[in-house]
Amino acid sequence: MTTHAAQFINGEWRLGEGAVFASVNPANNEEIWRANAATAEQVDSAVKAAREAFYSWGELAFEERLTVVKRFAELLKENSEALAVAIAQETGKPLWETRTEAGAMVGKIAISEKAYHERTGVVENPMPVGRAVIRHKAHGVVAVFGPYNFPGHLPNGHIVPALLAGNTVIFKPSELTPYVAELTLKLWEQAGLPKGVINLVQGEVETGKALASHKGIDGLFFTGSSRTGHLLHEQYAGQPGKILALEMGGNNPLIVKDVADTKAAVHDIIQSAFISSGQRCTCARKLFLPEGEQGDVILAQLLKATKAIKIGNYDAEDQPFMGSMISNNAAAGMVAAQQQLVELGGEILLELTHTEGTGFVTPGIIECTKVTDFPDDEHFGPLLKVFRYSDFDAAIEKANDTSFGLSAGLLGDNQADYEHFLRRSRAGIVNWNRPITGASSAAPFGGIGASGNHRASAYYAADYCAYPVASVELDKVTLPGTLSPGLTIE
Numbered sequence: 201m202t203t204h205a206a207q208f209i210n211g212e213w214r215l216g217e218g219a220v221f222a223s224v225n226p227a228n229n230e231e232i233w234r235a236n237a238a239t240a241e242q243v244d245s246a247v248k249a250a251r252e253a254f255y256s257w258g259e260l261a262f263e264e265r266l267t268v269v270k271r272f273a274e275l276l277k278e279n280s281e282a283l284a285v286a287i288a289q290e291t292g293k294p295l296w297e298t299r300t301e302a303g304a305m306v307g308k309i310a311i312s313e314k315a316y317h318e319r320t321g322v323v324e325n326p327m328p329v330g331r332a333v334i335r336h337k338a339h340g341v342v343a344v345f346g347p348y349n350f351p352g353h354l355p356n357g358h359i360v361p362a363l364l365a366g367n368t369v370i371f372k373p374s375e376l377t378p379y380v381a382e383l384t385l386k387l388w389e390q391a392g393l394p395k396g397v398i399n400l401v402q403g404e405v406e407t408g409k410a411l412a413s414h415k416g417i418d419g420l421f422f423t424g425s426s427r428t429g430h431l432l433h434e435q436y437a438g439q440p441g442k443i444l445a446l447e448m449g450g451n452n453p454l455i456v457k458d459v460a461d462t463k464a465a466v467h468d469i470i471q472s473a474f475i476s477s478g479q480r481c482t483c484a485r486k487l488f489l490p491e492g493e494q495g496d497v498i499l500a501q502l503l504k505a506t507k508a509i510k511i512g513n514y515d516a517e518d519q520p521f522m523g524s525m526i527s528n529n530a531a532a533g534m535v536a537a538q539q540q541l542v543e544l545g546g547e548i549l550l551e552l553t554h555t556e557g558t559g560f561v562t563p564g565i566i567e568c569t570k571v572t573d574f575p576d577d578e579h580f581g582p583l584l585k586v587f588r589y590s591d592f593d594a595a596i597e598k599a600n601d602t603s604f605g606l607s608a609g610l611l612g613d614n615q616a617d618y619e620h621f622l623r624r625s626r627a628g629i630v631n632w633n634r635p636i637t638g639a640s641s642a643a644p645f646g647g648i649g650a651s652g653n654h655r656a657s658a659y660y661a662a663d664y665c666a667y668p669v670a671s672v673e674l675d676k677v678t679l680p681g682t683l684s685p686g687l688t689i690e
């Protein structure tokens with residue numbers, strides 16, 4: 201495959217001037233995309249183009265910006281199958297799932313429009329003299345960094361609200377999913393976004409560093425690993441004027457207590473732990489099961505159902521539940537994580553196995569109750585750690601024993617247990633009798649601790665896309681009826 205013009209800067213597709221990199225289908229290693237990375241100079245051109253475009257884009261009426269964004273939504277709908285196929289080819293996720301991702305991208309537009317008005321609308325309050333008005337203004341030029349696991353939906357969750365608010369954008373996608381980013385940018389171009397309003401810089405870490413450290417950006421919206429997020433946070437220290445929104449990983453617990461329908465519990469556990477081959481930041485990593493008969497029954501059913509999970513190619517006619525992981529390396533990393541847990545005292549109940557040379561793994565379940573030095577790492581794949589408990593409070597305490605705090609859930613039929621769990625749980629998403637994946641775009645999405653920096657995304661993304669401006673206003677300069685003591689104005 202030859203290189204091609206993959207950098208979208210100032211409304212033009214340009215050849216990158218950096219090193220060549222490629223994207224492969226992780227299921228069969230077929231190359232699907234190849235191009236040269238953007239250099240620091242090209243990143244600089246993108247930032248300058250975005251700055252130039254900001255003045256006119258930011259000053260358009262909201263309805264004018266919305267018109268372009270709605271055209272993008274129409275194009276997304278028309279091209280949703282092509283986009284779903286591209287996401288599936290590049291990530292290995294099955295088509296049934298990537299079709300929902302393409303659908304979520306369309307849904308984001310109406311939700312962001314509503315959030316713009318509700319979260320950042322104009323509010324007027326009368327004052328004894330004049331009125332107090334709250335308005336919101338765009339920050340300016342913002343960088344958006346995306347992860348590979350939802351290469352369409354998650355960057356879109358930053359880009360759409362950022363553009364609606366009036367910012368201009370430089371998008372740096374994951375180097376593992378450049379093809380999906382390119383297709384998405386072509387739709388923005390077709391939608392008629394003025395030149396420079398959105399720019400795409402593709403490349404590996406060097407391109408990311410050049411953008412993140414560029415002095416000309418006013419903000420950075422990041423979804424990705426906690427490790428990279430922490431690096432960015434350190435890099436932004438001492439720059440209080442720049443807005444940094446970090447959506448990072450999790451080490452998420454799911455507790456089961458007193459359920460009548462054990463099959464339903466098994467369903468919700470599988471949806472929580474193994475959807476997207478465990479590559480969702482919200483996935484359950486730790487499962488707390490009660491000691492005794494109920495826990496034994498659920499565990500036996502879970503092992504049986506997990507063993508039966510269908511794994512396969514994204515386009516198999518009989519669709520699999522799990523496709524390939526993102527890469528051979530990521531899959532090998534999961535085998536290493538499993539081995540590390542065994543060395544720490546974990547007991548494999550269902551082995552995670554890897555088809556070497558591909559991203560395919562089978563889901564694994566490992567009993568970790570006796571692991572004393574449990575590592576607080578996010579294992580971003582289909583490996584579920586099981587802990588048996590005798591005391592609910594002790595289970596909640598152990599569930600909270602993590603530096604992360606993204607999602608948590610209780611499967612249990614007793615409402616009082618849920619209310620107790622909700623009070624004690626330390627996470628940004630706390631669910632009851634539902635899987636802990638599949639968060640709603642109509643709610644805030646973010647975590648505490650090492651999972652984020654209190655700039656929740658999804659419905660609350662509007663908040664970090666604009667800053668509030670408070671004004672006290674009166675139509676004419678007017679002398680007050682009563683002057684302050686000691687003043688004489690004649």
Ligand SMILES: NC(=O)C1=CN([C@@H]2O[C@H](COP(=O)(O)OP(=O)(O)OC[C@H]3O[C@@H](n4cnc5c(N)ncnc54)[C@H](O)[C@@H]3O)[C@@H](O)[C@H]2O)C=CC1
Nearest residue numbers: 345346347348373374408409412424425428447448449481
């Ligand atoms: N909380 C949330 O909303 C979500 C969090 N995630 C997390 O994302 C991770 C998986 O995504 P990955 O693509 O592996 O994340 P990553 O952190 O490796 O990469 C994210 C982005 O940052 C860039 N990047 C990497 N190192 C950089 C550096 N030193 N300077 C500047 N840019 C850099 C990458 O090129 C990519 O565009 C998981 O940890 C997952 O939990 C994924 C989805 C949602």
Ligand SMILES: O=C(O)CCC(=O)N[C@@H](CCC(=O)O)C(=O)O
Nearest residue numbers: 480481482637638639640641658
């Ligand atoms: O951002 C939104 O609009 C809602 C959040 C969302 O879609 N979350 C998904 C995927 C996030 C991930 O884990 O990568 C989910 O909760 O399953």
